[in-house]
Amino acid sequence: MKMISRILLLLILSSCLCAATFVVNVTQSSYQAEENHSITLEWTFTTKTQGSWRELFIICSLVAPHKELVLYRVREGVEIPDSQDEHFSGRVQIDKDVLREGRIRLHVSRLRTEDSGLYLCDVKTEDRSDKEKCQLNVSKIISVVPGQSVSLPCRLPNIKPAVVVQWTRPDLEPEYVLLFRDEQPDPENQHPSFRKRVELQDRRMKDGDVSLLLSNVTTSDSGKYECRVFQRESSGRKTVKLTSDQIRIVFLDVAPPPENVEGRKEDGSRNRHVGLIIGAVLIIVAVLIAALIIGWCLYLTKQKMNTSPDLQKELNSQ
Structure with missing residues (x-):
């Protein structure tokens, strides 16, 4: 009887082991x-x-x-x-x-x-x-020109409300572009270049929209933006913890229009040296045109002087 029990126990354990594998x-x-x-x-x-x-x-x-x-x-x-x-x-x-x-x-x-x-x-x-x-x-790639406003899209991965929304640029120190908590922006540790230029597109986060609105962009705003959201998650009856996931990466490319790319500095303004060169070229072109006009006028005058004696003889013969 003991032998049968052991065999049955081994069969049960082996079946459980197979299932577990x-x-x-x-x-x-x-x-x-x-x-x-x-x-x-x-x-x-x-x-x-x-x-x-x-x-x-x-x-x-x-x-x-x-x-x-x-x-x-x-x-x-x-x-x-x-x-x-x-x-x-x-x-x-x-x-x-x-x-x-x-x-x-x-x-x-x-x-x-x-x-x-x-x-x-x-x-x-x-x-x-x-x-x-x-x-x-x-990740999404968005291209804009300096001076514009742009929306960097991000949406909650589920229907649970967001407690904290973080937008960061990993290449900056501090890296915070926008920290939104307690239903309002928290400027502490925000990178100075983004102050008064960023906000959530919808503070009420309707339909889970936590997109970032960035105004008056410059080429220095180009880079990788990461959106992270913290949400409450129940663990047991009373325990509540915050969980976080990186839910969106956006690459922003800020550059002048193609026809204005040459001769612009990183902030989108025109380089002074390039402006001087262009101005000098225009002056040279104007001088050349003036010289051509003067030369043509001198040529016509000379032609008139050469033909006037012959014309005078013809008039006297008449």
């Missing part, structure tokens, strides 16, 4: 990419050579604030392309050759800033399942 891993926990570029998201999962692909279920999706946007789905070992959300239509490809090796490789092309967010792959096979997530941040 099924794991889904993500190759990279965080991805950075630029708008209109491409990215490859990759997960791996445990496979069994004797397992049946008819019992394989996969669903990979972007976790959006109000719903999940499906990129890729497999049901009973068969791909279900119709389940793909129209947001990703024609932009996602799968490496089918590596799927049987336990690798999910999704190539997302023509990236949009709206593609930023949390990506989750849930894999089920037989009676076991596991899932793993990764973060994708798609």
